[in-house]
Amino acid sequence: MGITGASGSIYGYTLVRALHQLGVETHVIATEMGEKVMQFECGIGMKELKEYATIHSNQNLFASIASGSYLTDGMVIVPCSMNTLGSIANGVGDTLLSRSASVILKEKRNFIIVPREAPFNLIHLRNMTRLAESGACIMPASPGFYHKPTEIWELANFMVARILDMLGIDHRLLERWGEKA
Template structure:
């Protein structure tokens, strides 16, 4: 299995970081694309540098449109952008492919592969909602970073794992990151 993970400059880098580590632990080949602001926000919020993720993922330069993930002939099982800024979401919804992240997103959409976008913004304005609608109508799963609380979390990692579990569910990847409602693990 092969998954592309995008990290943008929206707050919530911990979700992307945790997803990359989870995919690595499951033995899933992971390709990472981070925007310039995604790199900065991850360093600020998590104290993690993108180069530190090279042990968990194949890291691509966002300006390298010759990267493997820029081509539909490079088979992947899907893509997740987590967190996804409204800037990146808008570019993708409007077909702008001027960097590797938006180009890879375009490829995943045209090839009709699993694609999950995790927007991290509040509140949404009408333009955000229209862009999300455009993507949803194109088959993209919009999964806002809105963790549930029915599992009665007491620590932040439980909220993060909840969201990562939902992302993995959308990709059809089995996991044991959270107890499902009505099931005891």
């Protein structure tokens, strides 16, 4: 899992906690700005995330997850900045985050990118198209409102539930459309 400097760290933090609660082994890579934005928006640092996941330095290209021989179910980058998205879309693998993403793409594993940007410019859209054509799922942080959320954590859970669904991970984060409580 990657966490970058885009706003929306609550989604990343909520996903890490949900994966931990579901018993899913999770590895986290945060960019320098990802760490700063998470601290600013959520008051959470990498020290706190160690409780839920294995944390990797973005500069450690020798980490296990930088190799295709290390088996994973997939990768999620949430939130994903346009800088990181552009680097991955253009094959730049100079950090552990971008290298791990490249590995996920070449191994044809689940790869979900959750951009939290608006509006998109043409370069953003072309980079997203390039990633989608390479097998990535582009899932903008656009929570629904049909479940009538009244608190911010309900919006975060909505997006995290969608991410877990795309990864094929069973959960009960929210009531599904048509289900009765």
